[in-house]
Amino acid sequence: MPKLYDRSETHNEITIVYKYHPVFYILLLACFVIAYAGSYVGMSETVAMVIVLCVLFVLIFYHVAIRSVNSEVKKAMRAGSVELSGSKFSFSNPLTFRIKK
Numbered sequence: 001m002p003k004l005y006d007r008s009e010t011h012n013e014i015t016i017v018y019k020y021h022p023v024f025y026i027l028l029l030a031c032f033v034i035a036y037a038g039s040y041v042g043m044s045e046t047v048a049m050v051i052v053l054c055v056l057f058v059l060i061f062y063h064v065a066i067r068s069v070n071s072e073v074k075k076a077m078r079a080g081s082v083e084l085s086g087s088k089f090s091f092s093n094p095l096t097f098r099i100k101k
Contacts, residue, residue, distance in 0.1 A: 004065045014076075014099040016069055021088045021095050024062050031055045073097050 004024075006017045035043075035051045076082045076099040083098040 004062070005069055007069065011101070013101060014072075016073065016097040016099070017086075018066075018088065018095040019091075022091055024058070025089060027058050028055065031058065073099070 004018065004020045006015075006019055008015045031051055031054055035048065035055075038048060038051070073082065076097075081100040083100070084096070085098070086093045086095045088095045
């Protein structure tokens, strides 16, 4: 499974950068736009079902790919040792978590 994030660790902190987070949102938005546009054009039920399956595949794949790192971030959030920066929609300023040890 490809890594959708970069994780680096020093003796003071753990840094997690979601480099490809915007790709997930672009794919999801494209699927919804195609499905919405298809409803006006008279898209067949088969094509609509394929689009729905693609959306489900993207959601499941993304969830499985980042499950382990998300659990690590949630534990650190409960402990109050997380610093968040960046944007989940930006390639130039990606979403970054810094977890203090």
